[in-house]
Amino acid sequence: MLQVKNLSFRYKKQLILNNISFTVNLGDHFSIIGESGSGKSTLLKLLYGTYDLDEGQLFWKDQQILGPEYNLIIGPEYMKYVAQEFDLMPYISVSENIGAFLSNFYPEEKQERINELLDVVELTPYKDVKVKELSGGQKQRVALARAVAKQPEILLLDEPFSHIDNFKKQSLRRSIFKYLKEKNITCIVATHDKDDVLSFSDHMMVLHDAKIMASDTPKALHDNPKHPLVAAFFGEFNTIDTTIVYAHQLKVVKQSNLKAIVIQSYYKGNFYLIKADLNGKSVFFEHNIRLDIGVVVCLDRIE
Ligand code: ATP
Numbered sequence: 001m002l003q004v005k006n007l008s009f010r011y012k013k014q015l016i017l018n019n020i021s022f023t024v025n026l027g028d029h030f031s032i033i034g035e036s037g038s039g040k041s042t043l044l045k046l047l048y049g050t051y052d053l054d055e056g057q058l059f060w061k062d063q064q065i066l067g068p069e070y071n072l073i074i075g076p077e078y079m080k081y082v083a084q085e086f087d088l089m090p091y092i093s094v095s096e097n098i099g100a101f102l103s104n105f106y107p108e109e110k111q112e113r114i115n116e117l118l119d120v121v122e123l124t125p126y127k128d129v130k131v132k133e134l135s136g137g138q139k140q141r142v143a144l145a146r147a148v149a150k151q152p153e154i155l156l157l158d159e160p161f162s163h164i165d166n167f168k169k170q171s172l173r174r175s176i177f178k179y180l181k182e183k184n185i186t187c188i189v190a191t192h193d194k195d196d197v198l199s200f201s202d203h204m205m206v207l208h209d210a211k212i213m214a215s216d217t218p219k220a221l222h223d224n225p226k227h228p229l230v231a232a233f234f235g236e237f238n239t240i241d242t243t244i245v246y247a248h249q250l251k252v253v254k255q256s257n258l259k260a261i262v263i264q265s266y267y268k269g270n271f272y273l274i275k276a277d278l279n280g281k282s283v284f285f286e287h288n289i290r291l292d293i294g295v296v297v298c299l300d301r302i303e
């Protein structure tokens, strides 16, 4: 289990994380979300031992994770960290990068492992290409493969699919997260993307104003977001009479007290997102066809 106890940290004057405590169970997939600048990357760097804490303690199982004041080499042996700005060795091949930390003592096993990982990140056709010739998304996949190559006990991922196109993202995400579960690798993911969280995370934590604003299973937070910030992570939403209602929870009905005037229709593929005016405030709902600007509709909550 990873234990974070009363962690506080500031880069200079500004408090970035203020008395944060949480635990992550062995083998769990744990997501950290929050607005840009809320401290997600900072927290991952602290978990990796990159900086000394101002206050608090970190433990992995019964070992304390200590910062540079106590360690010459940053990053414990059992942990790997894939930074938002992944750094690879540009002049050697994809395979060599993935195998960079693997022992040369068993060359056959090493090659098998590299091949397995090339397959997981779908880079087999690029195995002999020099990393400097890869795109940003391909480099990110090499960084992911290299991080899991030595089977760390715990893996820290900072926006792991941010550079990867939508064509590949879905399958890559399933393949990486399945791999981590199978190997029982605990993983902590900082992300902006609800699709990294909803189907995969055992637990998610929301950072705001240097504190933990919410912490629960993705389903619990999705189904009952107590804060607009949490709802905003999952999708378009409205606050009607102090209740948070997602756009997909509102429908057009024949008669109701909620009368709205259509402002705009946005095509979303299998539905239209409609922006309308409800008593001087914007309201968003989903509808199966485009609605003309100025049309008056009655809205009701889908139960
Ligand atoms: P994003 O979603 O944009 O990646 P984040 O949640 O990861 O954001 P952090 O990178 O942890 O945010 O940054 C948190 C705060 O700390 C920001 O206000 C940022 O400006 C500040 N900060 C980050 N790195 C440093 C640094 N090396 N020195 C000083 N301040 C920093």
Ligand code: MG
Pocket (backbone or CB within 6 Å): 040, 041, 042, 084, 158, 190
């Ligand atoms: Mg970040």
